[in-house]
Amino acid sequence: xxxxxxxxxxxxxxxxxxxxxxxxxxxxxxxxxxxxxxxxxxxxxxxxxxxxxxxxxxxxxxxxxxxxxxxxxxxxxxxxxxxxxxxxxxxxxxxxxxxxxxxxxxxxxxxxxxxxxxxxxxxxxxxxxxxxxxxxxxxxxxxxxxxxxxxxxxxxxxxxxxxxxxxxxxxxxxxxxxxxxxxxxxxxxxxxxxxxxxxxxxxxxxxxxxxxxxxxxxxxxxxxxxxxxxxxxxxxxxxxxxxxxxxxxxxxxxxxxxxxxxxxxxxxxxxxxxxxxxxxxxxxxxxxxxxxxxxxxxxxxxxxxxxxxxxxxxx
Numbered sequence: 001x002x003x004x005x006x007x008x009x010x011x012x013x014x015x016x017x018x019x020x021x022x023x024x025x026x027x028x029x030x031x032x033x034x035x036x037x038x039x040x041x042x043x044x045x046x047x048x049x050x051x052x053x054x055x056x057x058x059x060x061x062x063x064x065x066x067x068x069x070x071x072x073x074x075x076x077x078x079x080x081x082x083x084x085x086x087x088x089x090x091x092x093x094x095x096x097x098x099x100x101x102x103x104x105x106x107x108x109x110x111x112x113x114x115x116x117x118x119x120x121x122x123x124x125x126x127x128x129x130x131x132x133x134x135x136x137x138x139x140x141x142x143x144x145x146x147x148x149x150x151x152x153x154x155x156x157x158x159x160x161x162x163x164x165x166x167x168x169x170x171x172x173x174x175x176x177x178x179x180x181x182x183x184x185x186x187x188x189x190x191x192x193x194x195x196x197x198x199x200x201x202x203x204x205x206x207x208x209x210x211x212x213x214x215x216x217x218x219x220x221x222x223x224x225x226x227x228x229x230x231x232x233x234x235x236x237x238x239x240x241x242x243x244x245x246x247x248x249x250x251x252x253x254x255x256x257x258x259x260x261x262x263x264x265x266x267x268x269x270x271x272x273x274x275x276x277x278x279x280x281x282x283x284x285x286x287x288x289x290x291x292x293x294x295x296x297x298x299x300x301x302x303x304x305x306x307x308x309x310x311x312x313x314x315x
Contacts, residue, residue: 001023001026001027001028001074001193001196001197002026002027002028003027003028003029004027004028004029004073004074005028005029005030005031005071005072005073005074006023006028006029006030006031006072006073006074006075006076006196007030007031007033007068007069007072007074007075007076008020008023008030008031008032008033008075008076008078009033009034009057009059009065009068009075009076009077009078009079009096010033010034010077010078010079010080011030011032011033011034011040011043011076011078012032012034012036012037012039012040012042012043013034013039013078014150014152014154014155014156014185015078015111015150015152015185015188015189016032016034016040016043016078017042017043017046017154017185018152018185018186018188018189019076019078019188019189019192019193020032020043020046020047020052021046021189022186022189022190022192022193023189023192023193023196024046024047024051024052026193028074029047029050029051029052029053030043030047030051030052030053031053031054031055031068031072032052032053032054032055033055033056033057033065033068034056034057035056035057035058036056037054037055037056040054041054055067055068059077059079059088059092059093059095059096060084060087060088060091060092060095061095062095062098062099065095065096065099066099066102066103068099069096069099069100069103069105070103071103072100072103072105073105073106073107074105074106074107074108074109074196075096075100075105075107075108075109076108076109076110076111076192076196077093077096077097077108077109077110077111077135078111079092079093079096080111080113080128082124082255082257082258085123085124085127085257086123086126086127086130088127089124089127089128089130089131090126090127090128090130090131090134091130091134092131093110093130093131093132093134093135094131094134094135094137094138096108096110096135097110097134097135097136097137097138097139097142098138098139100138100139100142101138101139106199107141107142107195107196107197107199108135108139108141108142108143108199109142109143109144109145109192109195109196110131110132110135110142110143110144110145111144111145111147111188111192112128112131112132112144112145112146112203113125113128113146113147114146114147114148114181114205114207114266114267114268114269115128115146115261115264115266116128116129116131116132116146117129118130118133120260120261120264121260121263122257122258122260122261123257124257124258124260124261125260125261132144132203136201140201141199141200141201142199142201143195143196143198143199143200143201143202143203143204144202144203144204145188145191145192145195145204145205145206145273146203146204146205146206146270146273147183147188147205147206147207148180148181148182148183148205148206148207148208148266148267148268149180149181149182149183149266150182150183150184150185150188151182151183151184151185151208151284151287151288152184152185152186152287153287153291155185157182158182158221158284158288158292161217161218161221162221162225162292162295163295165218165221165222165225165227165229165295166225166227166295168229169229169230170229170230170231170232171218171222171229171230171231171232172232172234173214173215173218173231173232173233173234174214174234174239174242174253174254174259174262175214175239175259175262175263176213176214176215176233176234177213177214177215178213178214178262178263178264178265178266179211179212179213179214179265179266179267180211180212180213180214180217180265180266180267181207181208181210181211181212181266181267181268182207182208182210182212182217182284183206183207183208183274183281184208184281184282184284184287186282186287187206187208187274187279187281187282188206190277190279191204191206191273191274191277191279194277194279195273195277198277202271202276203270203271204270204271204272204273204276205268205269205270205271205272205273206268206272206273206274207267207268207272207274207281208281208282208283208284209281209282209283210283210284211267214262215231215233218231219231220284221292224285224288224289224292225292225295225296226296226297227295239254239259239262240259242254242259243255243256243258243259244256244259247259
């Protein structure tokens, strides 16, 4: 990637930070394209002078996408959303792929998700599958990566549950039996960099070395932060009623679409992308044990629970 210009759509987000840092470390120059360029200002210090460009673009608008890929050698699409899903994750993904092909870009990596399925009950899964089809229709050599839940210091998954566990003496758990395979954002970024070099049109799934049920994951987080709440498994019928009745409200605990996604495990069942690129997956405790100190009693000045890194996970 030395000297190559890579446009990263959605590069100002959580995963974008890791992808940008990885590509910059390999000598690439990056152009971060997002709806509000100010949201990507934190990417600037990751590179040397002139290595990072910021540009406003909306993948729902073909003209702005075309401007963002102009003169780029490679393109990465990280954009995902739980709102306006078809426009962003299906139609928008096609806009990116078509613009990349029209501009003569030599490499494209598209981030999808485990659970992408045209026959999914959830709009999220359907839109992700539609996006994959649109990408390969316009850019057949593009590599599509499907990560499980992505974790890292800035994530909105582990942090969300840690915050609830810190505050509540009784923690309700929806989808307690659903299994996840959390994958470190840094490992996903390494896979993106590798896929830009090996353009073979593959669809690869990305998962970490441990598999947790939702209940096991909550118990792991509680142990890691030294909390002992009572976990209450929410019956499926109650969860369904909650999602249907309140899911449309801003800040709802779970939307109807998210409830539907919890009906299927989120683990690697296809080709393991980390193994394909010889990337050793990072365990959750190696990364999370340090940043979770903000949720412990007395914060970073409190002592971490002994053996907090031992995950009670099922393989």
